[in-house]
Amino acid sequence: MVFYIGDIIPAILLFQSLIFALVLFGDSSFKRRANFLLAAFFLVMAIQFFGLLAPNFGMKWEFFGSMACIYGFAYGPLLYFYSRSLIYKESEFEYKQLIHLLPFGFLAVMAMSKISVCEYAGAIMYLSLIGYIAVSIKGLIKYRNILKQVQSKEGQIELRWLQNFMVIFCLTLLLDIVDQFVLGLDITQGVSSIHLMLLFLINWVFYKGLKQPQIFMGISRNDVNIIQNQQVNTTPKKPNAEEHDELNRLDEFMRSSEIYINPDLNINELAKAVSIPARRLSFLINGFLDKNFIGYINEFRIELAKERLKNPKDEGETISEIMYDVGFSSKSSFNSFFKNHTGMTPSQFRDSNS
Incomplete structure (x- = not known):
């Protein structure tokens, strides 16, 4: 050998x-x-x-x-x-x-x-x-x-x-x-x-x-169909009466329920909660709010994070605790969304409001 x-x-x-x-x-x-x-x-x-x-x-x-x-x-x-x-x-x-x-x-x-x-x-x-x-x-x-x-x-x-x-x-x-x-x-x-x-x-x-985390389950064929269906729709410039009512109902539900703090929330779960079909919900969010689903949900999370940073539960509450409480599971995603939304990092925002 x-x-x-x-x-x-x-x-x-x-x-x-x-x-x-x-x-x-x-x-x-x-x-x-x-x-x-x-x-x-x-x-x-x-x-x-x-x-x-x-x-x-x-x-x-x-x-x-x-x-x-x-x-x-x-x-x-x-x-x-x-x-x-x-x-x-x-x-x-x-x-x-x-x-x-x-x-x-x-x-x-x-x-x-x-x-x-x-x-x-x-x-x-x-x-x-x-x-x-x-x-x-x-x-x-x-x-x-x-x-x-x-x-x-x-x-x-x-x-x-x-x-x-x-x-x-x-x-x-x-x-x-x-x-x-x-x-x-x-x-x-x-x-x-x-x-x-x-x-x-x-x-x-x-x-x-x-x-890879155990919570990862991939996307379904239904998820693919939601997007494919959305791509063939013609988006009007302004919502009609029915669409306006649905958007108001969605906004009221999001603010009252705080369903967005669930880090694993997906469009099918939200659609079921507000009684709007998932394809329709995707169309409303993308067409009239000019956001994708993750951007829409994270705006609510950021608003709640801002409130918590201004008024923490106690003096020892950390930014990481707030991040998890409002629905984020990734520090890099939280920091990126927060800065894009406010122009400041979470630390800078907290310092400027203390």
């Missing part, structure tokens, strides 16, 4: 990927399907690095060399399915989705048959992987736009970490292309900068993927 310094990072990647995959395969939480897909991603990575290290252990399996350029045909679909499983609460596996993995399966069979595929599959693999990541990022952007129309909280449920991961993964791919076809990017003694980036990324995505 021969082991080089440059093999240390691939060995760590192999070990971690395999351990992460086993942990995720054994998960039984409500995110079981999402974690299963992430586990499959890690398992493919473990197989890839096992193939890279196999010759060091005297394993002369030629098909691993032929497989080196096709793993991306599995990474792309798995990342795409993983992102969709986090976005949509009703996301379920359908056998027709396996068609996305057919190129990987077909090329793997060819590689095991000792047929060289890298000569023509390598460039296509990069394009395929970048394409899947681009579609996944587009889906995440659409998801956040919908989220602002139907949910009243931000933060971790926006899945920005997943979008950032995919962007950095794309940059890693571009560096890999440079390393393969233009200029070698080894740091020293065969230590690959690409492997170091992958080591960072898989630890990051594993940590972030498991850190």
